[in-house]
Amino acid sequence: MRVFDAHCDVLYKMFLDSSIDFNDSEKLEVNLNGMKSGGIKVQCFAIFIPDSIHHEMRFNAALYMIELFYEKIIKTSPHLRLIKNRLDLDNLAEDEIGAILTLEGCDAIGNDLIKLKTLLRLGVTSIGLTWNHSNYVADGILEERGAGLSAFGKKVVSVLNTTQTWCDVSHLSERGFWDVIEYSDFPFASHSNCYSLCPNPRNLTNDQIEALIDRNSVIGITFVPEFLSSRKSATVSDIVRHLEYVCSLGGEEHVGFGSDFDGNDGKLPKGIRNVKDFDYLINELVKYYSSKQVENFMHKNFFSRYPKYKD
Numbered sequence: 001m002r003v004f005d006a007h008c009d010v011l012y013k014m015f016l017d018s019s020i021d022f023n024d025s026e027k028l029e030v031n032l033n034g035m036k037s038g039g040i041k042v043q044c045f046a047i048f049i050p051d052s053i054h055h056e057m058r059f060n061a062a063l064y065m066i067e068l069f070y071e072k073i074i075k076t077s078p079h080l081r082l083i084k085n086r087l088d089l090d091n092l093a094e095d096e097i098g099a100i101l102t103l104e105g106c107d108a109i110g111n112d113l114i115k116l117k118t119l120l121r122l123g124v125t126s127i128g129l130t131w132n133h134s135n136y137v138a139d140g141i142l143e144e145r146g147a148g149l150s151a152f153g154k155k156v157v158s159v160l161n162t163t164q165t166w167c168d169v170s171h172l173s174e175r176g177f178w179d180v181i182e183y184s185d186f187p188f189a190s191h192s193n194c195y196s197l198c199p200n201p202r203n204l205t206n207d208q209i210e211a212l213i214d215r216n217s218v219i220g221i222t223f224v225p226e227f228l229s230s231r232k233s234a235t236v237s238d239i240v241r242h243l244e245y246v247c248s249l250g251g252e253e254h255v256g257f258g259s260d261f262d263g264n265d266g267k268l269p270k271g272i273r274n275v276k277d278f279d280y281l282i283n284e285l286v287k288y289y290s291s292k293q294v295e296n297f298m299h300k301n302f303f304s305r306y307p308k309y310k311d
Contacts, residue, residue, distance in 0.1 A: 001039055001282055001294065001295060001298055001299070002039055002040075002041035002295075002298065002299040003038060003039045003040045003041060003042075003257075003278045003298050003299060004041060004042040004256060004257075004298065004299045004300075004301075004302040004303050005040060005042070005043050005044060005257060005258065005259050005261070005275070005278075006044050006190040006191060006220035006256060006257065006258035006302055007044055007046055007102070007104075007170075007190045007191040007220060007222065007258035007259060007263075008029070008030045008043060008044065008045060008046065008259060008260065008261040008262050008263065008275075009046055009048055009104075009260065009261070009262040009263030010022070010028055010031075010045055010073070010261075010262050011045055011047055011048070011068055011073075012048045012050070012065075012262065012263065013028060013262050014028075014065075014068050014072060015061070015064065015068065021072075022072050022073050022076050023076055023077075028262055028274075029261035029262045029268075029273070029275060030043065030259075030261045030262055030274070030275045031275075032076055032077055032080070034274050034275040034276045035097055036079075036097070037275075037276045038275040038276045038277070038278045038279065039278060039279065039282075040097055040275060040278070041097060041098065041299060041303075042083065042089070042092075042097070042098040042099075042100060042299075042302070042303065043100070044100045044102050044126065044190065044258070045069055045073065045099060045100065045101055045102065046103070046104040046128075047062050047065045047066065047069075047101070047102065047103045047104060047108070047119075047124070048104040048105065048131070048263070049062060049107050049108050051133075055107070055110070058107050058108045058110070059108050059109065059110070059112075061108065062103070062108035062119060063122075066101065066119075066122050066123070066124075069099075069101055070082075073099065074099060079095055079096050079097055080096070080097050080099055081093075081096045081097065081098055081099065082098075082099055082101070083099060083100045083125070083306075084123050084125060084308070084311060085125075085308045085309060085310060085311055086306060086307075086308055086309045087309075089303065089306050100125060100306075101122075101123045101124045101126075102124060102125070102127070102128065102166075102168070102190070103124050103126070103127050103128060104128045104131060104168075104171070105128055105129070105130050105131035105135065105140075105171065106127065106128075106129055106130065106135055106136070106137045106156065107131065107135045109136075109156075111136040113155060113156070113159060116156060116159055117159065120159075120163055120165060124165075125165055125166065125306075126165065126166035126168055126190065127156070127160055127165055127166065127168060128168035128170060128171060128172075128190065129149075129153065129156065129157075129167065129168070129171075129172055129176065130171050130172050130173070130176065131171050132171055132202075134147070136150060136153070137149065137150060137152060137153035137156050138150060138153045138172060138173060138176040138179070139172075139173040139175070139176060140172065140173060141171055141172060141173055141174070141201050141202055142201065143173060146173045146174065146175055147175060147176070148173065148175035148176045148178065148179040149176055149179040149180070149183065153176075153179070154179075154183055157180065157183045157184050158183075160184065160185075160186065161183075161184065161185040161186070163308070164185075164186065164307045164308040164309055164310065165186065165307070165308060166186050166190075166306075166307060167180055167186055167187050167188070168188060168189065168190045169187055169188070169189050169212075170189045170190050170192045170202075170220075170258070171202065174205075174208075177208055177211075178211075181211050181212075181215065185307075186217075186307040187212065187215055187217055188212065188217045188218050188219070188220075188305065189204060189212060189217075189218075189219045189220060189258075190220050190258040191220045191221075191222035191224075191258030191259070191260050192204050192219060192220070192222065192227070192258075193221055193222055193227040193228060193242045194206075194209065194242045194245045194246065195208075196245065197228075197241060197242055197245055198226075198227060198228055198229055198230055198242075199230070200226055200227050202227055203227055204219065206249060209246055209249050209251060210249055210250070212251075212254065213249065213250050213251045213254045216254070216305070217254060217305065218254050218255065218301050218305045219246055219251065219254060219255050219256070220255075220256050220257050220258025220302070221239060221242045221243050221246070221255060221256070221257050221258070222258050222259065222260045223239060223257075223259045223260055223261070223264065223268055223269055223272055224260050224263075224264045224267070225238075225264075225267050225268065225269060226267075228241075228242060228269065233269075233270065234269040234270070235269050235270045235271065236269055236270070236271050236272065236280060236281055236284045237284070238269060239269060239281060239284075240284055240288065243255055243285075243297060244288075252293065252296070253296060253301055254301060255297060255301060256297055256298070256299075256301045256302040257281075257297070257298070259275070261274065261275055282294060282298060285298075
């Protein structure tokens with residue numbers, strides 16, 4: 001069964017350790033061999049700039065990660081294909097894996113729309129407005145002020161609308177979330193779970209989940225244990241529980257997965273070690289859902305909502 005994974009942090013790990021080989025490195029939870037074994041059809045690769053990078057160097061760091069993406073990921077195999085628009089996605093050959101480049105947090109662009117447009121021209125087709133803290137665009141979910149979109153942030157969203165780019169609400173403040181629902185044409189959550197099941201601030205409330213469903217959007221259930229369970233650990237059953245909860249709110253056709261592989265500090269649910277273990281999750285899902293439903297969860301719900309129809 002094909003898999004669309006809406007979030008991983010491979011580029012961040014490769015940025016920190018230049019010796020990592022994407023083909024088969026055991027330091028990565030997502031590598032080329034694992035993607036092939038795990039049935040990955042589309043993998044999103046996030047550009048995440050750590051707080052330790054000086055603000056004046058963050059755009060350069062983003063450019064460096066894009067270079068890593070092209071040179072050390074896309075070029076590693078003729079079966080990897082960069083996805084820059086809907087046509088690329090629809091035309092993936094049977095033996096090809098699509099790779100989507102995303103930005104996790106707009107810290108890299110500062111308050112400069114030219115930097116944003118440059119990243120979009122280099123192939124980024126999904127933009128997360130914040131990580132957990134504040135930037136010129138908005139506040140993140142852990143920023144005490146809890147502000148929404150700034151005037152500059154509204155300009156960013158306008159650019160994303162014009163360029164048919166996904167606007168990712170994961171990590172965004174609650175007020176920022178509702179601003180995005182109002183102003184964005186293409187909102188979605190790449191890796192967020194259900195607050196009602198696990199009251200972590202990173203998770204989405206019922207109202208937020210229902211708002212995304214009403215916008216015909218999609219939510220990626222993530223594998224990070226602290227977003228799955230209030231216990232110290234999590235299991236695959238917890239993943240299924242969050243998926244079922246979204247379904248119970250009317251989201252059967254609006255939920256998929258954003259694993260957060262390589263961005264979880266080495267903490268994963270029992271039985272999930274790396275991208276190969278999507279099969280383990282699929283085997284659990286088929287106990288409760290039809291093959292058509294599982295195919296929608298694993299692939300079609302995200303695949304069908306990729307918005308970019310033109311460059």
